[in-house]
Amino acid sequence: MSQTSDWTDKIPQAARDYLNGRRLDEVECIVADIAGVARGKAMPASKFKFQDRFFLPNSIFLQTITGEWTDNPSGAFTEPDMILTPDFSTATAAPWTADWTLQIIHDVEDQEGNPVPIAPRNVLKRVLALYEAEGWRPVIAPEMEFFLVARNIDPNQPIIPPMGRSGRRAAAKQAYSMSAVDEYGKVIDDIYDFAEMQGFEIDGILQEGGAGQIEINLAHGDPVHLADQIFYFKRLIREAALRHDCFATFMAKPIEGEPGSAMHIHQSVIDIKTGENIFSNPDGSETEAFMHCIAGLQSHLPAVIALLAPYVNSYRRYVPDFAAPINLEWGRDNRTTGLRVPISGPAARRIENRLAGMDCNPYLGLAASLACAYIGLKEKKMPKPECLGDAYMSAEDVPVTLGDALDLMSESAPVRDVLGEEFCNVYEAVKRNEYKEFLQVISPWEREHLLLNV
Structure with missing residues (x-):
């Protein structure tokens, strides 16, 4: 299933104003890890509109601030994929970039559609x-x-x-x-x-x-x-x-x-x-x-x-x-x-x-x-x-x-x-x-x- 071509109608007015009359080049799909560091993927806007989700391993929440890995207390270190879907209400400009870029925070769920309980944004929502x-x-x-x-x-x-x-x-x-x-x-x-x-x-x-x-x-x-x-x-x-x-x-x-x-x-x-x-x-x-x-x-x-x-x-x-x-x-x-x-x-x-x-x-x-x-x-x-x-x-x-x-x-x-x-x-x-x-x-x-x- 893909994004509809008018997904930009779902984003806040400030983001639409930023793009007014301009062609969007790139979308940064991000989540906050345990430290609050942005993790995710950047992709051309032309690709983003055909993709309504993407995947990241749950190990992004098991990394220390120095980049080392922690053993998962709840089980084996198998790094299953989580499903990330865009929260369009969070779309905002990245005005310091060389091209026209938007950042979008994504919701994090497991493969059964449940909120991942170790994702910091989900902890606050809980x-x-x-x-x-x-x-x-x-x-x-x-x-x-x-x-x-x-x-x-x-x-x-x-x-x-x-x-x-x-x-x-x-x-x-x-x-x-x-x-x-x-x-x-x-x-x-x-x-x-x-x-x-x-x-x-x-x-x-x-x-x-x-x-x-x-x-x-x-x-x-x-x-x-x-x-x-x-x-x-x-x-x-x-x-x-x-x-x-x-x-x-x-x-x-x-x-x-x-x-x-x-x-x-x-x-x-x-x-x-x-x-x-x-x-x-x-x-x-x-x-x-x-x-x-x-x-x-x-x-x-x-x-x-x-x-x-x-x-x-x-x-x-x-x-x-x-x-x-x-x-x-x-x-x-x-x-x-x-x-x-x-x-x-x-x-x-x-x-x-x-x-x-x-x-x-x-x-x-x-x-x-x-x-x-x-x-x-x-x-x-x-x-x-x-x-x-x-x-x-x-x-x-x-x-x-x-x-x-x-x-x-x-x-x-x-x-x-x-x-x-x-x-x-x-x-x-x-x-x-x-x-x-x-x-x-x-x-x-x-x-x-x-x-x-x-």
Whole structure:
């Protein structure tokens, strides 16, 4: 069975506008792997219109970030094919390419037509289906932090800030400075232009506290749609940086002595029948459901830190005095807490989860945070008392190594039930392989301080 010749009628308006009066050359058929890296195939548009699906082996979800392969915990390594079908609502331009190209995210099913449970986008959909069964619809708004850095082609050399238009390197401790953003304004201009061509709405761009560190806020909306956007944005931002002789990195902690990059997640829940925020009563006061969500996040976030902080580098962000909460306290308009309640009206009442790193897979980061809130809604427990002071002084509430985080994930029955047992087994296997690889690397610190001193 083939695509009809008018398949472009099914794509978003922004993609049609991009192609207006032009001949489409190529289509990139992609999915996000465990790391959030785009995998798939590119094909001529003339071929794509006659092909309504294509195949990839399930082993793409068993590969570590270094390219090594993990044994499948659920059986032999036979690499059966999965069936990928285009989700035309995700079609968007790839405006940095030399020809006229569209990217399309594909749905991933097995050969019986069932969603593949280890595909990250399907994990998020699984969590949303649990909400829907209760008559709820989550709403999220992500904040994306990243660094622009000088080109680095030697991994043995430290990362340094990029050169600005003034001829000086980007400076640290310039949060919210407009002149700091202007230093790399051409990159920002390309980010805006690419986003517009791709049909993405940027809510705001600002300078963060690190040297060359930028934050982009996206408008609130559907979790899958916004995870798709973050997935696309990472590539868009990297391409914009490369045009101007620098790199964009989403590492949690790329530069020693600088703050890390987070992906703060603002989340609320809507009653599907009424369209009202279940966190607010008719008189505008906070509901018990609001408190239950906070309690769920406090109780179960430790078990999903391996998803929110997926690499050994992620835990370098969890250090005191670098604007990264390492606690599970909650507070109203308190940025020292891991769970912040921003100032808002009753309709926009929400919880901001500040623990996720920008290095996480966006589908899995959102799924993890929403899973904890869902469990809280079902358990109906109350949170600890609100933190009214400096929560940075609180005891550390989250694991500070990847190994400890994976241990907590493996022991949490509620989290594994919501995210799916098969997915959790595969994710743990991939991450333990990565952790084992890292432990075999001898660092410059060890050579400097241990070689002649111990």
